[in-house]
Amino acid sequence: MTNFVSPELSLNDGHTIPQLGYGVWQVKDDVAEGAVLNAFEAGYRHIDTARIYGNEAGVGRAIAASGIAPEDLFITTKVWNSDQGYQQTLDAFEASMERLGLETLDLYLIHWLQPKQGKHVETWKALIELQRTGRVRSIGVCNFTVEALREIEDATGVVPAIHQVETHPYFPQSELRAYAASKGILHQSWSPLGQGGELLAEPVLERIATKHGATPAQVAIAWHLALGNVVIPKSVTPERIAENWAALGLTLDAEDIAAIDGLDQGEAGRIGPDPAVSDFA
Structure with a gap:
C-alpha cells in the first residue's frame, strides 16, 4: 500500500466522496474479488460497480474478505435500464444490496437516461425514497443531459449529488461540467483514460509524462483530479492499479492543464453512446 490518500470531495447532501476510485466495468465476477482486494491493497477505498456489470457479488466478497469496516469504504452501484420505474428500482436495489452484502449503500445512481423509455423521473423518485429511509446516503445519475437534469429537479426539487458521464481529454464535457x-x-468521469489505446499514445500526454517522470495514464488521471472531477480508472493488473493510484502524487502545472485542455475534440471525441438518444436494455 502506498502512502497516498485520496482527497475527499464534498457532496451537496453533506456527505463526502473519495475523489479517486476504482471502477470494475468489464471485470468478470470471478476476477472482481481479487481485483478489488488489489485495489484495497493499493489504497483505494472507493469502488464503483453496477448491476449490469455482473460483478456486484464479487465486489461483495472482496468487501467481506478485506476486513475493512464498511464505514471506511465508499461503494457505488447503479440501477440498470430494464429495472427503471419506481417499484422496479426499489426491487433492483434490494437485489443489488444482497449481492454486495451491505445494509447501507454510499451512492446509488441511475445508469442511463433512456429518454425513449421515459421512466427517469419515477426512477429518481425511488432513489429519493431510498435516501429518505436511510438505505442510501447519496443519490445521483449517470449519462444524463442538461435538460434531463433540469427535468428531475423540477419534478422533485431534489438535485443529484453527482453526475457520472464519459469524460476524458478528447471529450472533456465542458458544458455538462x-x-x-x-x-x-x-x-464524475467514466472511461477517464479514453479506454486506453489512442489517448495514452497521445504525444501531448507523453511529453507531459516525460516532464514529470510519470506515465500518460497518470497524467490523464492527474488532469481529472486538477479539474475537480471524481475519477474511477479501471484495470485488473495489480501494477496498473497501483500506478493509477500513484497519480495522486502528481501535480500538473497550469501549462500542462492548458495543453491537455487543448486536446478537446468535441463530439468527435465521444467513445460511448449519446445519452440524448441512447435506447438499450
Missing part, C-alpha cells in the same frame, strides 16, 4: 458546477453537482 459547467452546469453541474452551477448546481453543486459533482462531475
